[in-house]
Every structure is written in structure tokens, then in C-alpha cells.
Amino acid sequence: MALIETQEITRTYQLGDVEVNALNGVSVLIEKGEFVSIMGPSGSGKSTFMNILGCLDKPSRGRYLLDGIDVSTMGRDQLAQIRNRKLGFVFQGFNLLARTSALENVELPMFYAGIGADERRQRALEALGMVGLQGREAHYPNQLSGGQQQRVAIARALVNEAPIILADEPTGNLDTRTSEEIMALFVRLNADSKITIILVTHEPDIAAFSRRAIRFMDGRLISDEEVS
């Protein structure tokens, strides 16, 4: 059984009288431990696809099975729980909570998981250490560089030991060197912790860090190949 399986998923947006198919019959299988990059021109449906994988959105048609379970049968709180336990998000714009220290940002998913204060703190410190941010725990997002903020976001995605990390253009706002550092971090997490990583990018250099590349065009999957 694949970790992630989409069966002919379609996502339709209603824009006035026009129906836009942001995704059009996409079927993909992703196994545990894979490192997949998703590429394609702007507007081709990459983010739409990621949002569905991340249980933030639902397909209009088709089925999405996560760990063999059809996500469309689940209610709000069940989906919240899945996002909390199984999925880690890394966004292009970091999406950290302002006026909240790095440490507290990382503690947040554990709070919603109902983990006690001591363990929360302990594990958040560990996760921040893992992404190389020792000593920055008390910093607020606006006191951190973009690369550091993205590391906080990655630590937050890791901290609940989610088996899947979904990253939508995680290096989109970063310079080349910082991007490579972040990618090295993903590669390490994938290799050492067997975390499944799915990452959207425009840049072939970034995609080169992955082992499988999926291409979208106009909401359709047009190629799916191993990265050499």
C-alpha cells in the first residue's frame, strides 16, 4: 500500500460562469521515504495539488488515499488531526506566527497534539538544534533572516515526527546559497529519518536534490521520472 495515492483527482474552481480545472484527473502513487519534486509552469496546479495532499483542500472529483484511508470521508477535526500528526508544512512565505518566539512556534504543533509543557520544550529545542538554530530559540520571526525563518518552519514541520513533509516553493524567497543549505537539510532528513518529502519548485537546480520529478501542465500530470 502506497503512502500517498491519488486517483483521478480533479479540482474545479468556479470563476463566475467559467469553470476552471486547476487539476484535471491526476493520479499519482508516492511511497514512504521518497523525495519527490513537483515542477511546472505558473498556474499549472502545483499548489492546488499540494493543498489537497496536505488535507487543506479537497478534490472536486476523484479520491485521495493517505495511508490507504480515503480523506474525503473525514470531518474537520479528523483532518486537523492528520495535518497535526502525519503532515509537516513548509511554505514559501514561512508562515510563522508573528510576536511568537522561534521556540514557541515550534512548540505549537505539539500543543495541539496535547503534549505536556516539559516534553514540548524539550522536543522543540531538539528540533531547532537539528535545523542548526541553537541559540536562536528566543528570537522572534522578525529578528531572523529568511533562511533562519524557513529553518524554524522546518523544525515546526518535524517536531511532531510527521512522516511526510510538504514544501511549496520553500526556497522561493531565498538566495541560492541559503536555498542549497535548506535543500541539504531536506536531503539529510530524507536520508536519515526516512521522511517522505514532496516539494514544489520552479528551479531545476532545486529539483536536482530530489530523486523523482513530477511535472504538471494545465492541471495535468505530463511527466513523472526519476532524477538522475
Next chain:
Amino acid sequence: MTNIPWTARLALRALRANKMRSALTMLGIIIGVAAVIAMLAVGTGATMRISEQISSMGSNLLIILPGSTTSGGMRMGAGTQPTLTYQDAQDIPVECPAVDAVAPVLSGAAQVVYGRQNWSTVVTGTTPSMLYVRDWSLSEGRAFTDADVQNATKVCLLGQTVVENLFGDEDPYGKIIKIKNLPFTVIGVLKAKGQSAIGQDQDDTIFIPLTTAQRKLFGTAFPGMVRIILVKAKSTGELNDAQDQITSLLRQRHHIGPRQDDDFTVRNLTQMMQAAEQSTRIMTLLLGAIASVSLLVGGIGIMNIMLVSITERTREIGIRMAIGAKTWDIRFQFLMEALIMSLIGGTAGIATGVGSSAVLSKIAGWPAAVSPFSILLAFGFSGAVGIFFGFYPAYKASLLNPIDALRYE
């Protein structure tokens, strides 16, 4: 998964991020709660004062006033004709079984002088039973006796206000004062009684024997005339009986035919005061109700700000949902903010309310009684307002679509 301290900390942080806005929102609650507390305090104070006045007036009291008379076809106004006499007053306790005691009164304003001090006051001619009827006692000396009334002696009892104004710190007992230039011996001092129901200083008075007043101070063309008669009934239950008995006795004594109107009026003072007390109670409730409208407005202010805040923080809500916040996590977070605002506002409002009732009572010379009950009520009420008006915004926030919330600019 309701971690109260954590959520409270979160809420406080959010409120601190917008200090001015939070403070202004709380101000609505502060004003509402303070108004409720102050209004209830003033109203309760007024009710309490009336109750005190009822007991200071003396219990089970009726008052007989001279009424309108018809003379030669002309109706005269009430109280203009001398229709009550000392003899009437003397007959009432004998003839009316429901009556305990009576005190006839003939009073008037007079200038009193002691040494170089002088003071204008009300001089009340009455009988020794006055003190019993009014539940009044002496702080010093003795009361005058029936013999004093019979002989029209020039003795007097002074009220506290008169003592203060004429004697200061000096002991008035046994001193001679001049009332309308006639010398009177002070044989006793009345205990302080405070203000009457109509705001008169009851202690600004002098009691002298009735006959002395009739013959030497306020002499009229009608010997034996009294201005009013105070009557004490045997019990509250017998007030109505006493009223009926007095009415028929006086009609008979005044030779009033069956078709003629009474030439006197008997009023039930205790009942009148109780009615006043009742209406003050109702007024208190009314004031409280009006004040709680402002609390309601404060609550709407909270709701308004929470709705604004939720719109501004849509993205934050999206982030929280993306990392696993459930419906009630979000609801609880925003409810907590509303609740904290209303409870802080409530506490500050209680302080303001207690403070302003104290100031109010100082200024108005009106007792203000802040009861623990009204504090508890205000606190509970503001908490309820927070939850009630916070719920809709919190509910709305919790139902946002995670992806829409995350994308919100």
C-alpha cells in the same frame, strides 16, 4: 485538550499586541459594570435610608390632620381651620381600643437665644407621650411630665442640632434659654435621629409642654387647638382599625352629619413610607436595568472588536489550522480573549463602581451601599457578556476554510 493557562497567555499576548484597542473595548465593559454597581448602590442606599426613616419616625404611626371644613357654604382648604383640639387628642386613646397612645402637636417657628448665640428652629408643643409615640429617647436629663403640661411650665427638651448651635461643647442641662424672649429651663436633650423622609433635620427641634405653646408662644383665637395629632396604633395589624375608630369618634365629636365630609384627615404614615420604600426598590431595579444596557453595549463592543481581530488574523488562524488546531482549539482561543477582556473590564468596572458610589454618596450626602451580591452579580454578568458576545466571532473563526484562511492577504 483545553489548556487554560496556555490559552490565557496566548490571549493576553494578542490583547497586548493591540493595547489601545483592547483598552477601549474594555472601557465599554468598565463603564457598564461601574454604572450597574453605582446605580444599585445608590438605589439600595436610598431604600436603606427610607427604611431607617421608617424606624426613626416611630412604628405603627397614624397622623391626624385638620381637614377641609365647610362654613357658610364655603369650602375651606385643608388645614386652614382649627378643627383639632387637645380634648380630641385626650379622648382618642380612651375611646379607640386599637390606639396605644397619642401625641398632639402645636408647633411653630421661633427664635431661640442662649447667651450670645441665637438660632431659629421649630418649637413643638406636645405631651409627654410624644417620646413614646415617636420611639424617641433622651440622651440626657428627663422628659417633662403631665404636671408640666397641666401647669404650662416653661421647660424644654432640645434636639441635637439646637444643642450644637446654641451650646457648642457646653452642657445645656439646667441652662435657661430664651424662646421668643421667654425664659425656658432645659431639662433634657433628645437623642440624634437624623433626617426625615422629606429631608428635614429632625434634630432641629425643641419640645415644650403643649399648654405652654398654646398659651404663651403660639396663642390663637381658639384655645385648646392643636395643629396635628400623632397616633400610635397597638400593632401594625390594628392600623386600619385605629383609623376607622378615630374617624368615627372624631365625626361624632365634631358633630358631622352622615352626608357631610370629614373636617379632618387620618393618614397612615407607616403605610405611606412603606409605599415610598417599595417605589424606591422599583426605582433601583429600573436604574440597574438601564445601567445594564450600557453593559450590553460594552458587550457589543467586544463582539465588534473580536470580529475585526478575526479578520485581521485570518492568516494566523490558517496557520494554526494547518498545523493541527481543531475547531474547539480555535474557538477556545478567541473565546478566551473575549472573556479576558470582559473580566478585566469587569474587575476594573467594579473598582470604578465602588469608587464612584463612594464619591456619589459623599457629594449627595446619600448613603450608597455596595453589596457583595451586586459585585458578584456584576462580575458574573461581565463574564457572561464576554462569553455570549465572544462566541459568535470565535465560532466564525473556527469555521474558516483552512486553505482560504492561509491564502488570505
